Amino acid sequence: MESLLQIMSADLAQRREQGTLKGEEQVVEAILAGGDGHGPRLLLAGQGQTTFLAMNSNSYLGLARHPALLAAAAQAADRYGVGPGAVRFISGTCRAHLELEEALARFHQRPAAMLFNSAYAAVLGVLAPLISPQTVVISDELNHNSIINGLRLAKPAAKEIYRHLDMEELEARISACRHQARRVLVVSDGVFSMRGDHAPLAHINEICQRHAASFPEGILTIIDDSHGVGAFGATGRGTEEQTGSRADLLIGTLGKAFGVNGGYVTGPPTLLAYLRETAPCYIFSNPISAAEAAAARASLAYVDSSAGGAALHKLASLAGRLRRGLTDLGYRTIQGDHPIVPVITGDTATNRQLAAFLFSRAILATPLSHPVVPRGQDEIRLQVTASHTAGDIDLLLDALAAFCSRPG
Numbered sequence: 573m574e575s576l577l578q579i580m581s582a583d584l585a586q587r588r589e590q591g592t593l594k595g596e597e598q599v600v601e602a603i604l605a606g607g608d609g610h611g612p613r614l615l616l617a618g619q620g621q622t623t624f625l626a627m628n629s630n631s632y633l634g635l636a637r638h639p640a641l642l643a644a645a646a647q648a649a650d651r652y653g654v655g656p657g658a659v660r661f662i663s664g665t666c667r668a669h670l671e672l673e674e675a676l677a678r679f680h681q682r683p684a685a686m687l688f689n690s691a692y693a694a695v696l697g698v699l700a701p702l703i704s705p706q707t708v709v710i711s712d713e714l715n716h717n718s719i720i721n722g723l724r725l726a727k728p729a730a731k732e733i734y735r736h737l738d739m740e741e742l743e744a745r746i747s748a749c750r751h752q753a754r755r756v757l758v759v760s761d762g763v764f765s766m767r768g769d770h771a772p773l774a775h776i777n778e779i780c781q782r783h784a785a786s787f788p789e790g791i792l793t794i795i796d797d798s799h800g801v802g803a804f805g806a807t808g809r810g811t812e813e814q815t816g817s818r819a820d821l822l823i824g825t826l827g828k829a830f831g832v833n834g835g836y837v838t839g840p841p842t843l844l845a846y847l848r849e850t851a852p853c854y855i856f857s858n859p860i861s862a863a864e865a866a867a868a869r870a871s872l873a874y875v876d877s878s879a880g881g882a883a884l885h886k887l888a889s890l891a892g893r894l895r896r897g898l899t900d901l902g903y904r905t906i907q908g909d910h911p912i913v914p915v916i917t918g919d920t921a922t923n924r925q926l927a928a929f930l931f932s933r934a935i936l937a938t939p940l941s942h943p944v945v946p947r948g949q950d951e952i953r954l955q956v957t958a959s960h961t962a963g964d965i966d967l968l969l970d971a972l973a974a975f976c977s978r979p980g
């Protein structure tokens with residue numbers, strides 16, 4: 573043990589030196605309600621009574637403490653207990669899970685949906701069973717870590733990576749494996765979590781349709797739209813709605829815009845029935861709790877209510893306000909409509925200074941450097957939520973303006 577611990581200490585020290593150590597986690601002590609023109613604020617351990625503006629939450633609709641979700645969770649916990657007590661096929665399935673699966677299928681206008689205990693597990697659970705030794709997988713270079721590790725667990729005939737969003741390269745790679753594969757999977761994030769840009773799904777589908785007949789088992793598109801569902805598109809259907817196109821298999825999370833926890837896949841019933849028999853992280857791992865399932869169903873109902881429509885509208889408008897403000901200040905960002913708004917500094921030291929400066933102004937934002945983003949693409953990821961106010965965005969922009977004009 574002693575020598576192992578020394579190796580680990582050296583590794584941690586190296587990460588600290590390179591500035592890539594994630595380090596101590598901020599501990600949230602309390603969430604204070606918004607009011608008087610500002611959104612909610614956080615109290616953090618060790619920071620006294622300073623109240624922090626969080627620009628680093630995936631809870632895009634601000635639903636985690638919505639009364640309807642809390643009530644649904646409390647009722648379900650009361651009825652089924654706080655934990656499932658077993659995996660789905662033993663005794664862990666309760667009515668709340670089935671009701672949520674039906675609601676998710678309806679939400680995405682699919683014949684069926686299947687829950688996993690996280691989107692990460694959903695990606696692992698979907699990829700491995702669908703990849704045979706005669707399958708070629710083609711994946712965007714900036715896909716989420718769950719896809720990268722999902723592909724590592726599988727044994728495809730080949731794994732091809734195309735440059736981010738480069739449709740010419742995607743098509744060339746599909747053409748090149750014509751005699752090598754029986755089946756092709758094209759796998760992409762919907763919204764890319766570090767950038768807020770999204771896969772050109774209509775174009776991907778058009779390419780796949782053009783080439784599908786060259787493969788005996790066809791080409792399947794698998795989209796992980798964890799940052800898109802509930803947050804993006806006029807009614808929160810994500811990248812599919814934004815691009816007017818659909819994936820064969822759509823994976824989403826319940827733990828970001830929907831404000832709860834868990835993951836899911838939607839698609840053809842036979843395919844999902846096959847996954848229920850073959851996906852290890854579904855078969856051998858407990859599902860989300862009944863309380864989470866009931867809260868997530870309340871969340872879907874919220875998104876489809878007039879309040880949900882208004883929240884989506886507000887979210888898009890606040891994200892636009894932030895992008896315009898950043899551009900006016902001369903910051904580099906990525907244009908688009910998604911509430912992930914990156915500030916690209918391109919430099920690890922500046923990135924760290926900017927995050928620390930924002931922290932000193934009681935603003936939480938995530939600095940991302942290599943290997944989380946490509947070298948030279950260091951960024952501060954800002955995430956807007958519907959519980960922010962225009963005043964919150966202006967406060968952030970004032971702090972960013974002050975960073976530009978600081979002495980030295």
Ligand SMILES: Cc1ncc(COP(=O)(O)O)c(C=O)c1O
Binds near residue numbers: 761763797
């Ligand atoms: C694209 C993508 N997929 C999956 C996940 C994981 O989601 P979950 O927390 O539900 O496992 C994330 C979260 O960071 C993500 O960005």
